[in-house]
Amino acid sequence: MQVPMTSQHDRRTLLKATGATLVVGSLAGCIAGGQLGSGGESQSDEPKVNHEVRADRTLKVGPAGELAFVSDDITVHPGQTVAWEWKSDTHNIVVENQPEGANWEGTPGPASKVYDTGYRYTHTFETLGEYEYYCQPHQSVGMVGKVTVAPVEETTEKPTETPDEESPATEDDLPIEVGPGGNLEFSPDLVKVPAGTEVTFVWKSDSHNIAVESQPDGANWEGTPDSENTVFDAGYEHCHTFDVSGKYEYYCVPHQSVGEKGTIIVE
Structure with missing residues (x-):
């Protein structure tokens, strides 16, 4: 004897069918929204930032x-x-x-x-x-x-020429003082050191910085931090290890016009 479907049976059957449809639709929507590529990774129009590329x-x-x-x-x-x-x-x-x-x-x-x-x-x-x-x-x-x-x-580095009657200071004469006695100079302003030497600059007066004018290929000295307009005051120290042999020329941006510059020769 066949039992006739009641309105309650019809409603449950309809809800089950509707629920299955919603689940399938939701999964399809997730796959479409993620735009999965063949490798299963989300694709993006935003360019990737490669921090591993070596730069000169x-x-x-x-x-x-x-x-x-x-x-x-x-x-x-x-x-x-x-x-x-x-x-x-x-x-x-x-x-x-x-x-x-x-x-x-x-x-x-x-x-x-x-x-x-x-x-x-x-x-x-x-x-x-x-x-x-x-x-x-x-x-x-x-x-x-x-x-x-x-x-x-x-742009091949020329042989280093030192001023007449001026011998370069050595690592024994470090650190280099910046603006000693209020003078607009680096002291000593010509230094010769072996490769791998850490050179320290010590500020003795205010409103000085270090901008790198030239350096050997492969060297990465950037001078003092931030922009070339940023200056530092008495007590500040800047250190850099010079690993690449050659001639490094630098200057103080605010006082370049009056000769506040220096040279480091790395052998």
Whole structure:
């Protein structure tokens, strides 16, 4: 004898069917929303930041909120890689001019695409010539830069020439004093040390800094922290270990015009 379906049976059957449909639909929605690729990872249009790419030169983008690339004019050799590291928000790199045959495109995306603190961008330069670039949001206030790619022979370090009747100080004469007695100088201002020596600079008066003017290929001395406009006062100390042999030239930005500069020769 067949038992007729009641309205209660019909309702339970309908709820079960509806629930199964919702579960299947939800799973389908999750898969579609995640856009799973063949490897099972979520795909994203946001460019990946590769902090492992080795760079021959590293520049700062917007250090201490300054609207500038530091340094904004450098020279490298073919095959060398330059890295830009973001120190503040809302910057990018747009290529304005480059040599014929070069293919530098700047930071990924359109000129309106900007990046924030912590982003790192690298490019390896192969073609000789001058490359000019700018930050699109801040071009009007002078946030521009230039990279010159030159043959190795044009920038090969020349034999070190020391001033007449001046012998370089040695590691026994360290530390280097900055502004001793209120004088606008580094003392000693010419030092010769073995590779691997840690050199300490000690501030003896206020409003000085260290900007690196030139250094050997492969060296990574950046001078004092933050931008070239940041100065430090009496009592401050800056240390750097010089591992790459060659000649290092540096200066104090506020007092460069009056001769506050120095040279370190690493053997």
